[in-house]
Amino acid sequence: MNDNDSHPLNFYSRLVSGNPDNPAATSMLIGAGLTLQDLNKAQVGVLSTGFKLNTCNMHLNNLASIVEKSIWDAGLVGGTFHASGVSDGISMGTDGMRASLPSRDAIADLVELHVTGEHYDGVIVVPGCDKQMPGSVMALARLNRPGFMLYGGSIAPGHLDGDDLTIVSSFQARSAFNQGLITRERYDQIIQKSCPGAGACGGLFTANTMASAIEAMGIGLPYTASNPAVSKQKMQECYDAGASIKNLLQKGIKPRDIMTKEAFDDAMVMVTVLAGSTNAALHLPAMAHAAGFEYTLDDIQGVSERTPVLGNFTPSGKYAMQDLHNVGGLPALMRYLLDNHMLHGDRITATGKTLEENLRNVQPVPLDEIISPLENPLKSTGHIQIYKGNLGTAVSKITGKEGTYFKGQARVFDSEQAAVNAYDHGEIVPNTVIVIRYEGPVGGPGMKEMLKLTSSISGDPRLKGKVAYITDARFSGGSDGFILGHVHPEAQIGGNLAFVKDGDYIEIDASNNSFNLLVDDETLVTRMRGWEAPALKVTQGALLKYAYNVSQANKGCITDEYRPNAIRIVPQSKL
Structure with a gap:
């Protein structure tokens, strides 16, 4: 508990709100609508x-407006x-997707800077799409x-002739239409009905994966991941938010008290049980870094080895997040x-209670087709x-339906669009390992997320289950199939992915968690000697700053890694 004299609720805002040493700040706050009584209240940013x-x-x-009102109703000041951020669904398959992952760190930076500068005492964040x-x-x-x-919250499923639809249905409809498997009328119906209203994509894609991980971690309140975007329960969450943040302020509970190593392990357990997105392997290390410790790919592998998959959710299964809400x-x-x-x-969690206390009066989920x-x-x-x-380290998403072994000839593309074009022209054949490189965090820049190609092939009976994918970029949480992404070191900085050629055989062995380019060492060394890094695709702006600062995927593509020797000291000239 806080000692109100040593650490009052308005510990930060008191430096600017009503402080005689900062009269201009007080004037501006009064001008913004605060009363004299409000100046002594804790301030919470939304x-x-x-x-x-x-x-x-x-939505x-x-x-957020309801959350803000609830803060005022709790006797605090809210603003x-x-x-x-960036809509992954809208930018998917375009160069705009390069902005998606960088937007995660931009949001972190903007929130950190705003809250620091405005001296808020607490913060409630109301995000929607994946990286937010x-x-x-x-x-x-x-x-x-x-x-x-x-x-x-997530969107309700779309419906067409008794079938549930998600955003992935739209991508798969493209493939089916191009192959003549559905009519243009059917294609248009799917496109028009896949997204019936507000909310993040409804399957266990990246948004619902991360919402579930964050709730399991305890930094999201109970039910926030599964309550639908358009529901009475979601509205009630917002009405209750003010009392919840006041409770944390009174008890002095801070995010790093909640975001412990054990909390991250529990988050990864939830990702695994639900068969969630591989993007968790980027975001969990990045969030842990922000909390002051490392959460590595070895930690993720350790949880995965001891945790089964129980959730039958799209894209690898049948159900959507709303179905979990219903049970x-x-x-x-x-x-x-x-x-x-x-x-x-x-x-401890954001309720101020332990996880066990939060769940004490909750009935366990019924075990059926949704949860095994x-x-x-x-x-x-x-x-x-x-x-x-020998191609580096990669993150895979293997549900077991793909088999445990794949060997095929490489078809190499230096961009995602080149691979999509090859597929559209019928150039991808069975037993191919599709290699997409120079799309990593530096080479992209931005480490694009890919769904257009994988969902097209997933809907193509000629190729479904008969190709594999390897890339230094990311795969969407909506992807399925034999996929390996996040390859590091990436091609742009000289990783071995840069030295793969069309026709090379690549072996993927799920029983040994290995993937290898089947060429001899001498050939590989010869190719290395003749290689030059391609020029970056950008020469200014946000993506150039990102390319200069981003880490590799194993560290979560963070942009604030401490590098003491990166600052160049220029001696003063002698007078």
Whole structure:
């Protein structure tokens, strides 16, 4: 608990609000609508990543306004600010996708800078789409002031002739239409019905993966991941937010108290149980870095080896997040896992209670087609696996449906679009390993996320299950198939992916978590000697700054890695 004399609720804002040493700040706050009584109240910033032309974000400003009102109702001062991100669904398959991952760190930077400069005492973040959640939580960890995440919620499934639709249905419809498997009328119906309203993409793609991980970690309040975007429950979350942040301020509970190593292990357990997105292997290390410690790919592999897949969710399964909501939500699943000693119940969370206390009165999730029992899992170990070999280190998403071994000839592309063009022209054949390089964090720049190609092939009976993918970029949480991404070192900085040629054989062995280019060492060395790094694709702006500062994928593509020798000291000239 706080000692109100040594650490009052308005510990930060008192430096500018009503402080006689900062009269201009007091004048501006009064001009902004604060009364003299308000000047002594704790101030809470409300981040909204809302913007209109995207289903994931179109409702967030409304949710944030309810959160802001709840803060005032709790006897605090609330104010909304903004840090908009990038819509992955809209930018997917375009050069705009290069902005997606960098937007995560830009959001973290903007929130950190705004809260620091404005002297807020607490922060509530209201994000929607994929990178906005880890970006805003990274900011919470850096700032380490009382705060939590309130997820905007997922979209309801679309419906067509009794079938549920998600955003991936739109990508798959493109492939089916191009092959003549569906009519133009059917294609148009799918496109028009896949996204029926507000909310993030409804399957266990990256948004719902990260929302679930963050709730399991404890920095998101209970039910925030599974309550739909358009629901009474989501509205009630917002109404309750003010009391929740006041409780954290009174108890002095900060993000780094919550975001411990055990909390990250529990988050990764949730990602694994749900068969969530490989993007978790980027965002968990980045969030841990923000919280002041390392969470490595070895940590992720360790959790994956001991944790089964239980959730039958799209893209690898059948159901959407709303189906989990209908059977008790994420806390019901967490209660089942806690009862089976798979979570750390003694951890503190953003409710001010331990995880066990949060779940004490929650009924365990019913075990059926949505969630399988531990005795009969969909997969006995985790789907996210770390692969190593002479091409580097990669993150894979293997559900078991793909098989355990693939050997094929490489078809090499120096950009995602080149690979899509080859597929559209019928140039991809079975038993091919599609290699897409120079799309990593530096080479992209931005480490594009790919779904257009994988979803097209997933909907192509000629190729489904008969090709593999390797890239130094990312794969969307909506992807499935034999895929290896996040390859590092990436091609742009001289990783061995740069030396693969068309026709080379590549072997992927899921039983040994290995992937190897099957050429002899002498050939590989000869190719290295003749290689020159291609010029960066940008010469100014945000992406150039990103390329200069970003780490490799194994460290989460962070941009604030401490490098003491990176600052050049220029001696003063002698007078």
